[in-house]
Amino acid sequence: AQSVSQHNHHVILSEAASLELGCNYSYGGTVNLFWYVQYPGQHLQLLLKYFSGDPLVKGIKGFEAEFIKSKFSFNLRKPSVQWSDTAEYFCAASGGSQGNLIFGKGTKLSVKP
Amino acid sequence: DTAVSQTPKYLVTQMGNDKSIKCEQNLGHDTMYWYKQDSKKFLKIMFSYNNKELIINETVPNRFSPKSPDKAHLNLHINSLELGDSAVYFCASSQNGRRGQGGHTIYFGEGSWLTVV
Numbered sequence: 001a002q003s004v005s006q007h008n009h010h011v012i013l014s015e016a017a018s019l020e021l022g023c024n025y026s027y028g029g030t031v032n033l034f035w036y037v038q039y040p041g042q043h044l045q046l047l048l049k050y051f052s053g054d055p056l057v058k059g060i061k062g063f064e065a066e067f068i069k070s071k072f073s074f075n076l077r078k079p080s081v082q083w084s085d086t087a088e089y090f091c092a093a094s095g096g097s098q099g100n101l102i103f104g105k106g107t108k109l110s111v112k113p
Numbered sequence: 114d115t116a117v118s119q120t121p122k123y124l125v126t127q128m129g130n131d132k133s134i135k136c137e138q139n140l141g142h143d144t145m146y147w148y149k150q151d152s153k154k155f156l157k158i159m160f161s162y163n164n165k166e167l168i169i170n171e172t173v174p175n176r177f178s179p180k181s182p183d184k185a186h187l188n189l190h191i192n193s194l195e196l197g198d199s200a201v202y203f204c205a206s207s208q209n210g211r212r213g214q215g216g217h218t219i220y221f222g223e224g225s226w227l228t229v230v
Contacts, residue, residue, distance in 0.1 A: 036221075106155070
């Protein structure tokens with residue numbers, strides 16, 4: 001069955017700390033991978049996506065993610081977080097022709113000023 | 114201009130009522146979706162329409178009925194609302210195409226916060 005799992009439910013960091021959020025997927029065939037961010041009370045915004053090519057993907061707001069096929073992983077990273085990065089982060093995957101997204105359960109990031 | 118817009122943004126209603134949430138996208142996409150986000154923030158697909166045709170219908174009570182009058186609109190009607198229907202409902206759209214051409218990027222609306230009392 002297709003699934004996306006995020007390892008951390010809640011991550012608490014101080015400003016300027018480095019961030020890595022784990023994401024693993026289980027998908028038959030080709031897969032598209034995404035990270036979305038949801039700020040408190042807001043809608044989902046696309047941070048970055050991977051379809052093919054360079055496995056290191058750069059997104060908005062200084063975020064990047066690395067697709068490691070052998071590990072079925074797509075971890076999100078940021079070298080130095082800010083208080084404004086406090087939000088819920090969702091890893092998602094799609095494949096085949098339908099384009100429907102399957103989401104992980106999300107990781108809440110709290111950044112202390 | 115908002116690419117995917119849904120109304121209302123907030124809705125508080127009593128159990129047993131019937132309500133609708135409307136969604137429109139101006140991106141020219143051919144596929145639209147409804148997702149439900151529960152109180153634990155978990156997001157799950159409910160329905161998907163491609164060119165007005167239902168292509169995904171997850172295990173959702175029959176009280177939920179999507180309607181797509183054209184490919185730019187996908188409305189969600191809910192009958193006999195129950196307390197457990199309280200959630201945030203997100204409309205979304207995408208243009209299906211070959212991978213690598215942005216075919217599977219899904220764009221979300223701002224959500225409709227439904228509270229059933």
